[in-house]
Amino acid sequence: MANGPLSGRVAVVTGGSRGIGGAISRILANDGATVAVFGLEADRDRTETLRASLNGSASRVHFYEGNVSDFTSCAGLVEKIIADHGQLDILVNNAGITLDKTIRKMTVSDWQTVLNVNLSGPFFMIKAALDHMIERNFGRIVNISSVVGHTGNFGQANYASAKAGILGLTKTAALETARYNITANAVAPGFTNTEMVALMPQAAIDIAKSRTPQGRLGQPDEIARVVRFLVDEGSAFITGAVYDVNGGMYM
C-alpha cells in the first residue's frame, strides 16, 4: 500500500502512456494513486516504457486497451476498472489527436474523426463514470482542452472546435455534479513539447514559440502538476474552472 497523498484513489488517464498524459500518469502514481492508462494498441508498449521509468510506483500503473471515440469501449473500461480496483475516483480526459488542414481542404471525415476522439471521447468517459462517482459521492474530472480552444488556430478548425467544446462540456458537467462532491475542471495547455507537437513543421513550431511571451514550449510536467492540484481532495471548491498553462500566450 502506497503512502502518498493519493493513496487509495483510483484514476483513469486516457492517452496516459506518453506526452502530457504520461506525465499525468507519472505524477498521480508517484503520489500513491492506482492509475489505469486507457489507450490504443500502440500505447501498450509505451505504457511499459513509462512503467520502466517509474521507481516505486510502477506496479500501480495498469494498461487497458480501447478507444475513447467508442462509447461501448469507454463503458466497458469503467466497468473493468471498478471490477479490478474496486472504485474509480479520478477521470482525466487527455487523449487527443490532430488532423490539420484549412477548412477548404478539410474533409468531412477529418472533421468527424477529430471531434469523435477529442470531444465525444470526454463526453463518453464522463457519461460512463458518472453513476459510479455519484454513488460514491466523490469524483475529480479534469478535461484537457487547449489554448486554441480559446483563440482558434489556422488549419485546426476541427481541433479548435473540439477544444472549445470541451470548455462547455466541463462547465455543464460541473453544474450537474456539484451537489455530489464531484468537480469538473479543464486545463488548457499552450504548445507543449510532446510527439503531437513534434509532428508539426519546424516553421509552425517556431511561430508557436514566437507567439508565446515566454518564448518556449511548455513541458508535459508543467501541465501535469496543475492536473495533480485539481484532483486533490483539498481542491473541492474548484469546479467549472479553466486553468490556462500557456507561457502567457492567451490571457
Ligand SMILES: NC(=O)c1ccc[n+]([C@@H]2O[C@H](COP(=O)([O-])OP(=O)(O)OC[C@H]3O[C@@H](n4cnc5c(N)ncnc54)[C@H](O)[C@@H]3O)[C@@H](O)[C@H]2O)c1
Ligand atoms: N502538445 C501540445 O502542444 C498540446 C497543447 C494543448 C493541448 N494538448 C492536448 O493534450 C492532450 C495530450 O497531448 P499530447 O501532446 O501529449 O499528445 P500525444 O499524441 O503525445 O498523446 C496522445 C495520446 O492519446 C492516445 N490516443 C489517441 N487517440 C486515442 C483514442 N481514440 N483512444 C484512446 N487513446 C487515444 C495516443 O495513442 C497517445 O498516447 C491532447 O488532448 C492534446 O490535444 C496538447
